[in-house]
Amino acid sequence: ETGVTQTPRHLVMGMTNKKSLKCEQHLGHNAMYWYKQSAKKPLELMFVYNFKEQTENNSVPSRFSPECPNSSHLFLHLHTLQPEDSALYLCASSPGTGGSNTEAFFGQGTRLTVV
Amino acid sequence: AQSVSQHNHHVILSEAASLELGCNYSYGGTVNLFWYVQYPGQHLQLLLKYFSGDPLVKGIKGFEAEFIKSKFSFNLRKPSVQWSDTAEYFCAVTLMNRDDKIIFGKGTRLHILP
Numbered sequence: 001e002t003g004v005t006q007t008p009r010h011l012v013m014g015m016t017n018k019k020s021l022k023c024e025q026h027l028g029h030n031a032m033y034w035y036k037q038s039a040k041k042p043l044e045l046m047f048v049y050n051f052k053e054q055t056e057n058n059s060v061p062s063r064f065s066p067e068c069p070n071s072s073h074l075f076l077h078l079h080t081l082q083p084e085d086s087a088l089y090l091c092a093s094s095p096g097t098g099g100s101n102t103e104a105f106f107g108q109g110t111r112l113t114v115v
Numbered sequence: 116a117q118s119v120s121q122h123n124h125h126v127i128l129s130e131a132a133s134l135e136l137g138c139n140y141s142y143g144g145t146v147n148l149f150w151y152v153q154y155p156g157q158h159l160q161l162l163l164k165y166f167s168g169d170p171l172v173k174g175i176k177g178f179e180a181e182f183i184k185s186k187f188s189f190n191l192r193k194p195s196v197q198w199s200d201t202a203e204y205f206c207a208v209t210l211m212n213r214d215d216k217i218i219f220g221k222g223t224r225l226h227i228l229p
Contacts, residue, residue: 004158033217035219040221041221042119042219042220042221042222043205043219043222045217045218090158090159092159092217102147102209103147103149103161103164104217105161106151106158106159106160107158108157108158109158
């Protein structure tokens with residue numbers, strides 16, 4: 001248990017569906033991240049939120065829409081996805097951004113399959 | 116662009132063999148360095164980290180890594196591996212003074228034969 005909880009653990013959705021991934025952390029961290037983990041590719045940073053403000057959007061298609069209502073919760077809203085979006089989506093949190101000595105704590109991920 | 120390179124994508128060793136996984140990064144500034152491990156079906160977890168000080172860092176489960184600044188390297192080592200070390204290992208870098216964006220390598224899948 002890392003203190004970062006992701007739900008659901010598994011999700012199968014059609015290309016016309018709309019779904020959301022949820023991430024919650026109770027570590028008192030101020031920064032939260034979404035990563036995509038695909039086979040044979042590096043972990044891809046998608047979004048970074050620091051104190052609820054989005055500080056990084058790593059050229060992610062608009063069919064992925066993040067939301068960070070507070071420092072403890074992070075969502076990833078999904079719509080009209082493609083089969084190539086199937087991957088493990090990882091949420092992470094860290095104390096904060098800004099060049100400090102920090103490490104990230106990861107959730108267990110949501111295994112997404114787009115059919 | 117900054118990047119992290121892990122030289123070995125798939126490593127197979129017998130128990131008790133020694134392990135060294137290579138990691139190089141491309142960034143000229145100050146960095147924080149990490150090795151994360153992902154056991155089958157589990158979440159990514161921190162194995163060890165380097166922020167400053169002694170460049171030889173010891174982590175959990177007998178792992179260690181050495182930061183060699185002149186070589187931009189942070190190789191992971193273990194003198195004698197166990198079957199339970201079977202996992203995927205990720206090297207990662209945080210660029211200091213460039214927010215805490217963590218850049219990961221592609222990972223090395225380690226398989227230990229019993």
